[in-house]
Amino acid sequence: MISALWVMVGISLLLGAVLGYSAIKFKVEGNPLVEKIDAVLPQTQCGQCGYPGCKPYAEAIAKGEADINRCPPGGEEGIRKLADLLGVEYKPFGEGAGPKAKAVAFIDENTCIGCTLCLQACPVDAIVGAAKQMHTIVASECTGCELCIAPCPVDCISMVPLPENIQTWKWPYPVYALTPAPLNQPEAESV
Amino acid sequence: MRQLYRYHGGIHPTEHKLESSELPSKSAPLPSRLILPLHQHIGNGAKVEVQVGDKVLKGQMLASAQGMISAAIHAPTSGTVAAIEPHVVAHPSALDGLCIHLVPDGEDRWMAHAPLDFHSLAKRELLDSLRAAGIVGLGGATFPTHVKYSLTPEQRIQTLVINGAECEPWITTDDRLMREHAAGIVSGIRVLQHLSEPAEVLIGIEDNKPQAIAAMREACAGSDIEVMAVPTLYPSGGEKQLIRILTGKEVPSGDRPTSIGVACSNVATAYAIHRFVDHGEPLISRQVTVTGNVRTPQNLEVLIGTPLAEIVRLAEPLPDGTGYIIGGPMMGLHVDELDAPMVKATNCIIVKSAQLFPPAPPAMPCIRCTRCAEVCPADLQPQELHWFAKARDFGKAQEYHLFDCIECGSCAYVCPSHIPLVQYYRFAKSEIWQREQELQAAEIARERHEYRLFRIEREKQEKAERLAQKEKAVQAAKPAVATPLPVAAPADADPNDTLQMRVDADIARANMQLRIDAAVARAKEQAATAQPRNTEVLTPQQQAEIAEIEARRAKIREMASHAGADDEPPKQS
Structure with a gap:
């Protein structure tokens, strides 16, 4: 009886020591959930969620401060992925907060006065320009966040929807009507 | 053989x-x-x-x-x-x-x-x-x-x-x-x-x-x-x-x-x-x-x-x-x-003609006969891929090696339900490609955003450092007048001593005046030597380029001066 108790105590001490050691040795810095949530977000850094960028929004979700339906660029699928990841219910977008068609910013270079305000607003440094020099958008890097539109004093920035071309075209979901076969259908000739 | x-x-x-x-x-x-x-x-x-x-x-x-x-x-x-x-x-x-x-x-x-x-x-x-x-x-x-x-x-x-x-x-x-x-x-x-x-x-x-x-x-x-x-x-x-x-x-x-x-x-x-x-x-x-x-x-x-x-x-x-x-x-x-x-x-x-290529019979639900799997030359499970593509379960479709499909159409050819199977695979493939591209774009945007934050932080630090250094330089360069006017009051001074306070204020004012004078002098000096910044320090190569451009301009001007007679304007290389 006593020896059995000692064995149990010994095992518990040993396991406790192992657990304690690994808690120090394998400690994960930061919250890994934030990284996972951040990976799902579209990284437009648009701030439409009310947070200054995707990472802060991810942190807020991880802390349980923010809803998962605040990211219009991520689309419905983004919400579904977040719901999957966090094990919560899917939540539709609020009214008028749905996703928009993809677009990139365009600067009307005749109107631009070179004030650099949009340069400072761009979260991904996708605008090239200098003081009193004409600015232009690096379209390939533009995330379409629209943050540059508000600061422009001469309203020379507009959003141009991306046209569909052969490279971006996708095969449509096959849609066909399921119709009952005619009763006396002739044998279909094989080709 | x-x-x-x-x-x-x-x-x-x-x-x-x-x-x-x-x-x-x-x-x-x-x-x-x-x-x-x-x-x-x-x-x-x-x-x-x-x-x-x-x-x-x-x-x-x-x-x-x-x-x-x-x-x-x-x-x-x-x-x-x-x-x-x-x-x-x-x-x-x-x-x-x-x-x-x-x-x-x-x-x-x-x-x-x-x-x-x-x-x-x-x-x-x-x-x-x-x-x-x-x-x-x-x-x-x-x-x-x-x-x-x-x-x-x-x-x-x-x-x-x-x-x-x-x-x-x-x-x-x-x-x-x-x-x-x-x-x-x-x-x-x-x-x-x-x-x-x-x-x-x-x-x-x-x-x-x-x-x-x-x-x-x-x-x-x-x-x-x-x-x-x-x-x-x-x-x-x-x-x-x-x-x-x-x-x-x-x-x-x-x-x-x-x-x-x-x-x-x-x-x-x-x-x-x-x-x-x-x-x-x-x-x-x-x-x-x-x-x-x-x-x-x-x-x-x-x-x-x-x-x-x-x-x-x-x-x-x-x-x-x-x-x-x-x-x-x-x-x-x-x-x-x-x-x-x-x-x-x-x-x-x-x-095509109606005889040679009769219109495809209407598609009917999959009956899980697996005839498609029997004929698949890539040894895939076309019926599974079809269900995954239909349910938009693309991860699962990839697990079942969707991208090994060569879209040969054998499965659709034998399908007794006449399901357009290849269309489903093409749909799933292009969806997956697009997602892949979006992920890559998001990754690049994330990197750019993080770099921007880093850059702003670095610029802030650099600015602070520059200011600190300037301050130091001003302190160091200050002539002997500045040194006999220490701002700090002696440790034993009574803070309530009004005379001491007045002296302190005087010293502060004098210091300020010194700084203002130095700034004015600096501005004057700068104005005297003001020149467009980007032409100040030039490498020999850049100077050679400028000389070349100037020469070309001179040539064009010369040609333009007695143009008129010439039939074609000079072509710029």
Whole structure:
């Protein structure tokens, strides 16, 4: 009886020591959930969620401060992925907060006065320009966040929807009507 | 006799080859207009090298290869570039692609061209010249040939497989090509042999083409090239399937044949290489089968860029046509109108009729019979892939190796419920590709955003440091006057002592005055030496550039001063 108790105590001490050691040795810095949530977000850094960028929004979700339906660029699928990841219910977008068609910013270079305000607003440094020099958008890097539109004093920035071309075209979901076969259908000739 | 192997599955669709295979192939007459899409191959589209209005000669490069995976495009005949604008191309989207429009002048005048002595060239040079000659795989995928044969030193090619299987019904271009140009194909194979240095060369031809097999055997007699007759079974002409039949090796999932020491090219590609190496002609034409509901089904040698409608007219289509197929009936593109031009991938045009191609019966639900799995040549589970694609469960579809699907259509062919299975796979593939691209774009945006935050932080720090240093410099540079005026009060001073406070205030004021004076002096000094910043420190190279530009300006000014008489304004280089 006593020896059995000692064995149990010994095992518990040993396991406790192992657990304690690994808690120090394998400690994960930061919250890994934030990284996972951040990976799902579209990284437009648009701030439409009310947070200054995707990472802060991810942190807020991880802390349980923010809803998962605040990211219009991520689309419905983004919400579904977040719901999957966090094990919560899917939540539709609020009214008028749905996703928009993809677009990139365009600067009307005749109107631009070179004030650099949009340069400072761009979260991904996708605008090239200098003081009193004409600015232009690096379209390939533009995330379409629209943050540059508000600061422009001469309203020379507009959003141009991306046209569909052969490279971006996708095969449509096959849609066909399921119709009952005619009763006396002739044998279909094989080709 | 070498042993042949079998791959899983396969089907036996009605062949319909005899319609077009018995007439000798003819050259199509010069069309009224040539439309050359810039994107005729896998990879980057070509870069336009001509301008509207340019007169070009036959064989002249119109667009050059852009990046590693790309190929050039050449003028199929002499004429004038009429436009560079979007035009309908043979693509399932029915969207327009950028094309060069060429109006032939009827002279068909070649530019200077000469055969290439490929033995004297380094392999890299030979590959580059293939890239510049626009040679791509003509079996259907149009993968640039120079990329396929750009082998790293570790990659050893054991077997070179030449694909003459031509398994898809109706198509007979390779059959006619092998019968009529066997010697040319063999001389093209010599170039591929030189590039890949294989231990053996095998030509695989389906046994429903006995004349082609005989012609190739005759051309290869006494050489190290082996011509193998393979059993007729669709899709034996698939690259991975033919490699399996001839060598017994299986290309690993998601890999290229070169990873198992096999290179595979089509006979038409070998012939195109022969035209380039032995005659100096870039890829400007190819053989195409026109068949189906036409009076004279036949093979034609057609210039790339010829409007497809003009090609079909040569075979005299019958009045009860119900549409067209560009490519074969199993994998080709069904269209109602033939507005698109011929591209390097076009090997067949079929005119449909209600009899030959009855409309597909209505699709019905999957009954899980797994007949598709029995015929799948890639050894996949098509029914599972169909369910996953239908449910948009793309992760699962990828787990079931969706990307090993070669879209041969065997599963849809045998499906008793007539489900358009391949459409589901294509839908799933393009969705996955798009997601992949979006993920990459998000990754780049994240990096850029994080770098921006880092940059702003760094700039803030640098600014603070600069200020601190300035402060220090001011303190250090201050003349002796500044030092006898310490701001700090003596430690033992009574803080309530008004006199002490007044003295402190005086000292502070004096210090401020000193600083203001120094700032004014500095500003004056700066104003005196003010100059545009970016011209202050110049490297000798930049100075030389400036001098050169100034000289050019002077020259232009001089020319402009006594222009008037000159007929043309000076051209700036």
